[in-house]
Amino acid sequence: MSENKPTVKELLTIEMVWWLITAIITIAFLIPIWQNISNYPFWTENVIFIVVFITYARLIFLTRYSFLAHNIRLKFIFIAITVPVVFLLINELNQFQTFLDENGPSSIVGKRPLQEELSMISYIHKQIMFFATASIISAVIMPFTMVVSIWKNHNKGTA
Numbered sequence: 001m002s003e004n005k006p007t008v009k010e011l012l013t014i015e016m017v018w019w020l021i022t023a024i025i026t027i028a029f030l031i032p033i034w035q036n037i038s039n040y041p042f043w044t045e046n047v048i049f050i051v052v053f054i055t056y057a058r059l060i061f062l063t064r065y066s067f068l069a070h071n072i073r074l075k076f077i078f079i080a081i082t083v084p085v086v087f088l089l090i091n092e093l094n095q096f097q098t099f100l101d102e103n104g105p106s107s108i109v110g111k112r113p114l115q116e117e118l119s120m121i122s123y124i125h126k127q128i129m130f131f132a133t134a135s136i137i138s139a140v141i142m143p144f145t146m147v148v149s150i151w152k153n154h155n156k157g158t159a
Contacts (some may be wrong), residue, residue, distance in 0.1 A: 011067055015143065022054045036120055037109055041099070042128065045092040049131035056138035060145045068146070070153065075146040082143045086140055089139060093132040100125075 006014070026047055028105075033040050059066055068074050100108075105121040112120070 006065060011065075011069070013159070015020075015067055016111055018055075018058055022051055025054060026050045029131075032120075032123060035115075039110075040108065042096055042108075042124075045096060046128060046131070048092065049089070049128065049135045052085070053131050053138055055134040056135065056142050060138060060141055063145060063149050066126060068149070072150055072153065075150050079143040079146050086136060086139045089132065089136045093128075093136070096128055096132070 030043075030046060033046075058118060059068060063069060068078070105125065106117060108124060109117050111117075111122045
């Protein structure tokens, strides 16, 4: 039984569509912050959390339809960068929490009506915690997925 491998053009198209979806989702989650907070200090961290989560989750579940499908070197690279990526993500989450602990949540949103302030604080905290936690979990799972994928490619046709 032969496996239909996607062509390079198809893989590039799929990859570009996924990056477009990632950009749209990132923008959708950050627009409320951009519209309401002029000097938000966690833009970079927020974008990193969202992009890492979506990209890693996609690669975990759809490795077969990605540029990693048959590229063992890239899989090993993803395995090798796991520890630094996880530490970076945990460090960024810790910096966010430390900022909140030291300065209070109000320092992020500034002075505004109480209900609006509470609403923005809640939104920011929930979405950062969700994407940070999800990106850390995805980054921890990623090397195991790559090992399984390498194993399957290596043992293809031996059963």
